[in-house]
Amino acid sequence: MIEATPAARRLAKWFLFALALVWLVPLAIMLSVAFTPPHIRISRFGGLMMKDVSIDNFAIVFNDAPILVHLLNSLVITCTSVLFVVLFGAMAAYAFARLRIPGKNVWFFLLITTLMLPVPTLIVPLFMINKTLGLLDSYLGLILPYTALGLPFAIIILRSFFEALPIELEETARIDGVSPARIFWFIALPLSWPALTVVVIFQFMVSFNEFVLALVTIDTDVRKPLSLVPLIYSGQFFTQPGAMFATLTLITVPVIVVYLAMQKFMVGGLTSGAVKG
Amino acid sequence: MAELSLRHACKKFGSVQVIHDVDLEVGEGEFVVFVGPSGCGKSTLLRMIAGLEGISSGQLFIEGKEMTRTDPAKRHIAMVFQSYALYPHMSVRANLSFAPRMTGVSRSETEAKVTRVAQMLQLDNLMNRKPAQLSGGQRQRVAIGRALVRSPKVFLFDEPLSNLDAELRVQMRFELAQLHREIGKTTIYVTHDQVEAMTLADRIVVLRDGRVEQVGTPLELYDNPDNQFVGGFIGSPRMNEIEVIVDTRDDDSLCLILPGGGKAIFRLSDKSNRTGDRITLGVRPENFYPASTPEDARVSLNIEYWEHLGGMSLAYGVLEGGNRAVVQLRPDQYKNLRQTKSLSLNFAIENAFLFDSEGVRIR
Ligand SMILES: Nc1ncnc2c1ncn2[C@@H]1O[C@H](COP(=O)(O)OP(=O)(O)O)[C@@H](O)[C@H]1O
Ligand SMILES: [Mg+2]
Numbered sequence: 001m002i003e004a005t006p007a008a009r010r011l012a013k014w015f016l017f018a019l020a021l022v023w024l025v026p027l028a029i030m031l032s033v034a035f036t037p038p039h040i041r042i043s044r045f046g047g048l049m050m051k052d053v054s055i056d057n058f059a060i061v062f063n064d065a066p067i068l069v070h071l072l073n074s075l076v077i078t079c080t081s082v083l084f085v086v087l088f089g090a091m092a093a094y095a096f097a098r099l100r101i102p103g104k105n106v107w108f109f110l111l112i113t114t115l116m117l118p119v120p121t122l123i124v125p126l127f128m129i130n131k132t133l134g135l136l137d138s139y140l141g142l143i144l145p146y147t148a149l150g151l152p153f154a155i156i157i158l159r160s161f162f163e164a165l166p167i168e169l170e171e172t173a174r175i176d177g178v179s180p181a182r183i184f185w186f187i188a189l190p191l192s193w194p195a196l197t198v199v200v201i202f203q204f205m206v207s208f209n210e211f212v213l214a215l216v217t218i219d220t221d222v223r224k225p226l227s228l229v230p231l232i233y234s235g236q237f238f239t240q241p242g243a244m245f246a247t248l249t250l251i252t253v254p255v256i257v258v259y260l261a262m263q264k265f266m267v268g269g270l271t272s273g274a275v276k277g
Numbered sequence: 278m279a280e281l282s283l284r285h286a287c288k289k290f291g292s293v294q295v296i297h298d299v300d301l302e303v304g305e306g307e308f309v310v311f312v313g314p315s316g317c318g319k320s321t322l323l324r325m326i327a328g329l330e331g332i333s334s335g336q337l338f339i340e341g342k343e344m345t346r347t348d349p350a351k352r353h354i355a356m357v358f359q360s361y362a363l364y365p366h367m368s369v370r371a372n373l374s375f376a377p378r379m380t381g382v383s384r385s386e387t388e389a390k391v392t393r394v395a396q397m398l399q400l401d402n403l404m405n406r407k408p409a410q411l412s413g414g415q416r417q418r419v420a421i422g423r424a425l426v427r428s429p430k431v432f433l434f435d436e437p438l439s440n441l442d443a444e445l446r447v448q449m450r451f452e453l454a455q456l457h458r459e460i461g462k463t464t465i466y467v468t469h470d471q472v473e474a475m476t477l478a479d480r481i482v483v484l485r486d487g488r489v490e491q492v493g494t495p496l497e498l499y500d501n502p503d504n505q506f507v508g509g510f511i512g513s514p515r516m517n518e519i520e521v522i523v524d525t526r527d528d529d530s531l532c533l534i535l536p537g538g539g540k541a542i543f544r545l546s547d548k549s550n551r552t553g554d555r556i557t558l559g560v561r562p563e564n565f566y567p568a569s570t571p572e573d574a575r576v577s578l579n580i581e582y583w584e585h586l587g588g589m590s591l592a593y594g595v596l597e598g599g600n601r602a603v604v605q606l607r608p609d610q611y612k613n614l615r616q617t618k619s620l621s622l623n624f625a626i627e628n629a630f631l632f633d634s635e636g637v638r639i640r
Contacts, residue, residue, distance in 0.1 A: 168358045168360050171329050171358075174350065175327055175328070175350065175356050176379075
């Protein structure tokens with residue numbers, strides 16, 4: 001830990017405060033417009049100077065668009081990909097961390113390089129693959145690519161976490177005759193909550209908000225995820241900025257809920273008491 | 278029949294050999310302690326027995342069956358680590374019952390075993406706690422309990438007490454000794470602490486740089502070390518190592534010139550002519566005693582400081598000739614000597630050892 005002087009700490013605090021403010025401005029605009037009554041014209045400061053508050057915009061959105069259907073689509077696609085990423089990511093990461101596999105580091109390097117590809121370059125190939133496999137316009141057409149794209153990050157995070165777990169825990173179990181699969185499931189995995197939480201939040205956020213691949217993959221309106229809603233209904237909502245921003249607000253809610261729900265698991269120190277005192 | 282034996286066991290990490298040709302027989306129910314300075318390969322040797330490290334060459338037998346390449350799970354051993362290695366997310370009860378449940382022991386049988394072990398180690402009241410809520414000594418007991426539940430053929434301990442404070446260490450040492458008397462299981466115990474080794478062991482294996490220096494009961498090693506390393510390592514305060522010169526050699530004895538010019542004659546069966554050699558005389562601190570008359574004195578010690586431990590007093594200083602030395606005296610002996618700066622000392626020849634320049638005992 002670096003010791004900062006009080007002056008430096010105060011400076012850092014103000015700097016972070018200013019940064020947070022800049023970051024929050026768009027969010028604040030979104031919320032204020034969404035909660036401004038539909039008949040009031042948005043004027044100065046992008047609507048930040050609110051004169052009145054109402055939830056009429058949300059009523060319009062729920063009346064005019066099957067928001068809950070889209071939410072359900074999003075949840076099915078996102079949660080399945082989160083589940084796959086956690087499950088397969090953890091298994092692969094554990095293998096990388098603990099098993100003796102020939103060429104392990106080459107495989108790992110390849111995995112890291114996939115993180116360096118910009119996602120837009122993958123859209124066309126992914127579209128072609130989906131088309132060949134007949135997955136266009138289906139949930140799987142998004143679930144599988146999201147899983148594949150999320151795995152490298154998950155594996156990198158989880159591998160380093162597994163490697164940092166005290167090896168004696170696993171050695172004790174091994175001597176005691178517990179099979180490697182069970183050691184993974186009952187010891188390594190439960191102790192990895194902090195890392196798994198990071199993976200869940202990250203994967204949820206990325207999949208839930210993904211736009212371009214969803215746009216080219218899903219054609220039928222009722223199967224489209226929430227992230228496409230502003231686009232689908234842009235015609236209807238264009239003249240009603242309030243309704244548009246209410247939609248955007250609704251889209252951000254699930255991610256925030258997941259983040260807050262998972263955050264409490266993100267504490268470290270889960271292994272305290274395992275070794276030494 | 279030996280319960281466990283190692284034949285010519287070697288271990289290499291890459292090109293570095295850390296265990297050299299270890300031969301060892303451990304009898305059934307025996308308590309064997311591996312002792313040696315840090316980094317000498319004690320843990321590695323123990324982990325080779327456990328199967329956590331491969332054996333590069335040589336063989337391991339447990340109950341007469343070769344187990345050199347056997348999976349750790351099938352060796353019927355249990356190991357207690359220095360770090361305890363308790364499963365932090367499980368209660369004490371779950372820690373104790375985890376391995377039996379995972380290996381297909383029935384729920385009721387597991388329950389019975391866990392209850393019995395918990396009673397034996399006084400863990401009954403802690404069963405629902407997590408490891409983080411236990412003291413160091415309690416964690417240690419849970420770790421031992423987890424090993425006991427499995428009823429293994431051989432217990433392995435790797436420095437199990439070194440994370441405890443001094444008082445608790447003595448208490449747990451006593452409890453371990455008692456436990457071994459009760460259950461009588463073959464045990465191999467690793468420590469760098471020679472006091473622990475002396476108090477617990479039926480037999481001690483002294484290791485240095487991956488080689489066995491000597492194997493024997495605590496008193497054999499103490500009274501009859503094979504070499505200077507064992508002589509110095511076993512015993513506290515440490516054996517004094519004094520440089521002497523061989524003056525003359527008779528048929529069956531060696532006459533030495535001690536620092537300060539005194540002479541001492543040792544009867545030996547060793548026949549080599551060492552006239553003029555510099556060799557090492559080993560005398561334990563408690564084997565020195567104050568000379569009663571000037572003629573009786575063999576060496577003299579310039580005292581630098583005293584340490585008083587109640588039951589004994591230790592005089593630290595420099596011998597004539599420059600070797601540092603420590604002498605252990607009774608408090609009543611100290612009372613007569615407290616003003617003395619230079620202490621005239623004698624020792625019994627039969628309680629002293631001679632080591633050649635290689636450190637090998639001359640008998
Ligand atoms: N996995 C390993 N790879 C390479 N060298 C090792 C490994 N484990 C131990 N060593 C080396 O082997 C020697 C003995 O180590 P160890 O058995 O842990 O000693 P001790 O337990 O007696 O303190 C040390 O020099 C150590 O550096
Ligand atoms: Mg060690």
